[in-house]
Amino acid sequence: MNWDFRTCPYTGLKVDKNADALMKVNAVVATVALLIGGLSAIGVLLTRWQAIHLFDAAWFYRLLTIHGMNMLIFFILFFEMAILYFASAVLLNSRVAAPKAGWVGFGLMLLGTILIEWMMFAGRADVLFTSYVPLRADPNFYLGVIFFAVGALTVVIQFFATLVIAKREKTYEGSVPLVTFGAATAAIIAVITLGHGAAVYIPTYLWSLGLMEMDAQIYRLVWWGLGHSSQQINVAAMVSVWYLLGAFTVGAVVINEKISRTAFVLYVLFISMASAHHLLVDPGMGPAWKVWNTSYAMYLAVLASMIHGFTVPAGIEVGQRLRGMTKGTFEWFRRAPWGDPGFSSLILSIIIFGFLGGITGVTFGTEQINIIAHNTLRIPGHFHATVVGGTALAFMGLTYYVIPLVFRKKVAFFPLAKMQPYIFAIGMTIFSIAMTFVGTFGVPRRHWDITFANSPFDLQFAPAVDLLLGVMGIGGLIAALGGGIYILITVWSVFLGTPMEGESA
């Protein structure tokens, strides 16, 4: 078998050209999904901003579905598939185990994506991201999800196969790097996620064809086994990217492999059960089930996040101190490369994920406190901080390294690229804080008209609500600007950018 490798001029790693190709296509599709998700985000935002109320009810709920699916499924998972190839084949100097399988997986994911997009845009799947039964979409919507999931599972299995082959062919010495270990935990959680996905979407598909009954509570229970676990994939992937960016930007060290690895393992062990925190005010389960499954389970996963929340910055601090920055308590922080968008994304991602996302999430995931949070805007306020301000921002930072390393192009509009993480982070911070705060007034999520025109009764929210929704709108638009700049830079760099020295156009 003749494997075609190139040697990376920066890292010295041997890169299988199949890995290059597969990383590229996944990254490109991820970016297209981000664009669709971002445009629909603007549509949703300008509609919830009551003074503007841009779209009618049907299109609002439709765009909300499109936004959720494109961001939480298509953008993030295609990007994570690219990360899996990097963490296995590239980091371990190995060949991709079965490139054809990689293409089949990609093809299935793409087929599923197109089918779902078609159903959503045609108005045949106005059921929102969670598609709660008995709300019913066109059967092809569920079929698309199944195709996507099977494709993703293929890529995940390929990841494990590549790890096995790399070990067997001794392409690296010792244990795998921590980034690979973290990616592996993300991949394991992906298997758990996809298992729940099959368990819920196959029966739901059959139900949509009229072939079987579905219990609404059981759907929610199993769906959130998929739904929350999928978010934990994002957490594990984000944390792996934190270690990766730390290494690239400041030579951050792993201060203790044992602790970091154990923290990753805790994610795997305790995450599926912790999905219970989505069901804390549901009628189908009792308090014992709720308290046990949201706490003992979640709190060890929370501990894991708090551990990484220490080890990642500590690794940066020690990495800097080992290079001479030992003056005072924060010289390592002040003299860090804030102009490197990989570094600024890293730090901002940690701060937003931890302070805004983590604190609100764990608080709302308390059985009783959930009573004052469930289905209010506090919930999307929380998860935009974690997934967007946290994971997506980290992925954006990584992209500024992917462009020269994988696509071998220079980053276009580089001065703008340096500002982009700050713009996006500031926008997301304002958006998330405003949204979480306005939710405490009881403003509902997933709602087209909080003036309740045409309702049997009147309802007036406190005047502060209008102000906060306006602030939220401004924050969201700033974030959309940051996202738009990111897409502009990446698309321009990849398709129209200057090749790196020594590369042909």
Next chain:
Amino acid sequence: MPADGIPKGLTDPPAPLPPDIGEGTEEQTKATGTLILVFVFLAAFVVYYFVNWKLLSALWRIG
């Protein structure tokens, strides 16, 4: 001087550590800065968490 369009981590990568660094000195491997930051985080967490219990306690009795 970083080449434009390539992030600093590639054009001006972090200096390699001397091979005899071993475990590093006390001064080099302390993480006081990080410890302060995580304590600030924990303080924010504790405050936000208990404020929410307080908000909850103002509601109707529910059981």
Next chain:
Amino acid sequence: MHTGLESPKGIWWKPAHKAEKLWVIIAFVWCMVLFAMMPLWHVRGAQNPSGIRAKVDPEAFLARTQEFIRTYQVGTDGGLPVVAPPPGSHVYMMAMQFSWTPVLRLQAGAEYTLHLSALDVNHGFSLFPMNINFQIVPGYDYGLTVTPTEAGEFKVICNEFCGIGHHLMLGKIEVVDGPVTQGGGS
């Protein structure tokens, strides 16, 4: 000392960094506090989402609610029946596309068992301005014991997407001081 991109050399199972150990212990203690607060609030706190829970056929819940309305109706409001049940009774409110029925008139300080269910799809019970929220699932009866603390006019928002008329759903719960007048009259 190595980065996250490099393979660790030799044995990586080593004692933890001092500051790291301190933080892990503190974080673990905090996690235990997070856990302990929940059973504690069940014992000492006044707001818990326990309820009396049962599976119920939507048809049966509809019938039970209609009987409840027949027994205690005192008038109409916003096109919906207003019911004034006695303190301590089982009270019913059903969610459907796209309304909350009936309007409840309750007495401040009195305890009721509020049975919530949906006839068709998921709905979200959100009491304004208290910000009390529960998931309402078809096929399940959530019987929450509630004691309104003071008089006022409260609205019920639906905060789970239930279809194109989701944002039209608005119910009402009135809480009055002193005994509610029951039966007859308008």
